[in-house]
Amino acid sequence: MTDPILSVRGVSKTYASGVHALHEVDLDINKGEIFALLGPNGAGKTTLISIICGIVTPSTGTITVGGCDAINQPKRARRQIGLVPQELATDMFETVEATCRFSRGLFGYPPHSSHIDEVLKDLSLYDKRKSKIMELSGGMKRRVLIAKALSHEPDILFLDEPTAGVDVELRRDMWKLVHKLREKGTTIILTTHYIEEAEEMADRVGVISGGKLLVVDEKAALMKKLGKRELDVSLSEAMRDLPAELGEWDLSLQNDGKTLRYVFDAQAERTGIPSLLRKLAELNIGFKDLETSKSSLEDIFVDLVHDGGRSQEKAA
Numbered sequence: 099m100t101d102p103i104l105s106v107r108g109v110s111k112t113y114a115s116g117v118h119a120l121h122e123v124d125l126d127i128n129k130g131e132i133f134a135l136l137g138p139n140g141a142g143k144t145t146l147i148s149i150i151c152g153i154v155t156p157s158t159g160t161i162t163v164g165g166c167d168a169i170n171q172p173k174r175a176r177r178q179i180g181l182v183p184q185e186l187a188t189d190m191f192e193t194v195e196a197t198c199r200f201s202r203g204l205f206g207y208p209p210h211s212s213h214i215d216e217v218l219k220d221l222s223l224y225d226k227r228k229s230k231i232m233e234l235s236g237g238m239k240r241r242v243l244i245a246k247a248l249s250h251e252p253d254i255l256f257l258d259e260p261t262a263g264v265d266v267e268l269r270r271d272m273w274k275l276v277h278k279l280r281e282k283g284t285t286i287i288l289t290t291h292y293i294e295e296a297e298e299m300a301d302r303v304g305v306i307s308g309g310k311l312l313v314v315d316e317k318a319a320l321m322k323k324l325g326k327r328e329l330d331v332s333l334s335e336a337m338r339d340l341p342a343e344l345g346e347w348d349l350s351l352q353n354d355g356k357t358l359r360y361v362f363d364a365q366a367e368r369t370g371i372p373s374l375l376r377k378l379a380e381l382n383i384g385f386k387d388l389e390t391s392k393s394s395l396e397d398i399f400v401d402l403v404h405d406g407g408r409s410q411e412k413a414a
């Protein structure tokens with residue numbers, strides 16, 4: 099196993115306001131992988147990225163980027179990283195090309211026109227290279243942020259919520275670009291609220307909630323865990339307890355016993371629904387309606403938080 103390109107150890111952050119944004123985060127990122135940090139609003143994703151990029155100081159912990167201590171040598175560490183922030187903070191009066199060149203210069207690298215041209219072409223921005231940023235559409239401005247972040251040829255690219263609020267076309271282009279960058283050997287870390295995005299793009303996924311990294315796993319394994327669905331059976335008559343005969347299904351009573359909820363794995367060969375319905379008929383349990391829903395990210399977090407990551411520890 100090669101050394102990780104990025105290593106986070108025991109990183110916690112308490113802001114001056116008293117908010118505990120991160121608790122003892124440990125994370126290793128492998129060279130060349132696409133890693134998705136999945137979490138709801140306020141989970142601590144931006145704080146973690148900002149600490150790694152030297153923008154925010156951690157309260158405790160260490161960070162190593164490409165073998166270099168990011169807290170004692172922030173500049174050396176930062177040169178290896180490209181950061182695409184959520185919001186546009188760039189000179190609106192500059193041209194696309196000039197802002198990318200300037201960005202590269204900030205990291206102390208000599209000009210490299212052919213590299214900047216290539217980045218602009220990859221991002222379908224080349225035709226707009228002489229345009230002022232203020233003249234571009236919102237989607238084009240997002241692309242400029244990526245071009246800027248890539249201008250100094252970083253080994254690691256952070257994308258903070260890359261597709262929040264962008265249209266389908268730009269989202270697809272971003273995904274394509276991410277895969278292309280990975281082919282060139284760039285390590286990519288993205289934050290997202292969307293399971294679909296993590297599913298589409300990532301090799302590994304980390305779930306963060308309330309400042310704690312709850313689970314880190316290969317995408318396939320995690321998606322299986324996250325790919326749960328619920329079947330709500332509206333009962334004709336409310337039930338007080340679950341009959342023992344229904345013990346083989348993952349069932350619970352909701353809504354004062356008026357709804358029987360069955361949680362099942364949507365990707366499994368057999369969902370268990372037909373046999374459950376047969377069993378209900380056999381037991382003369384009548385129902386009025388059936389409704390299935392995907393468990394939301396929120397439900398998954400609640401499950402994970404409730405479980406405290408124990409199932410993951412057991413598996414490790």
Ligand SMILES: Nc1ncnc2c1ncn2[C@@H]1O[C@H](COP(=O)(O)OP(=O)(O)OP(=O)(O)O)[C@@H](O)[C@H]1O
Nearest residue numbers: 113115117119137138139140141142143144145146
């Ligand atoms: N500069 C700051 N000062 C004080 N509290 C902050 C600061 N930045 C973030 N926080 C708080 O820290 C917590 C984590 O915020 P953070 O922005 O890291 O979450 P996030 O997962 O990136 O959320 P989002 O998806 O909404 O961007 C939140 O409670 C937030 O209000």
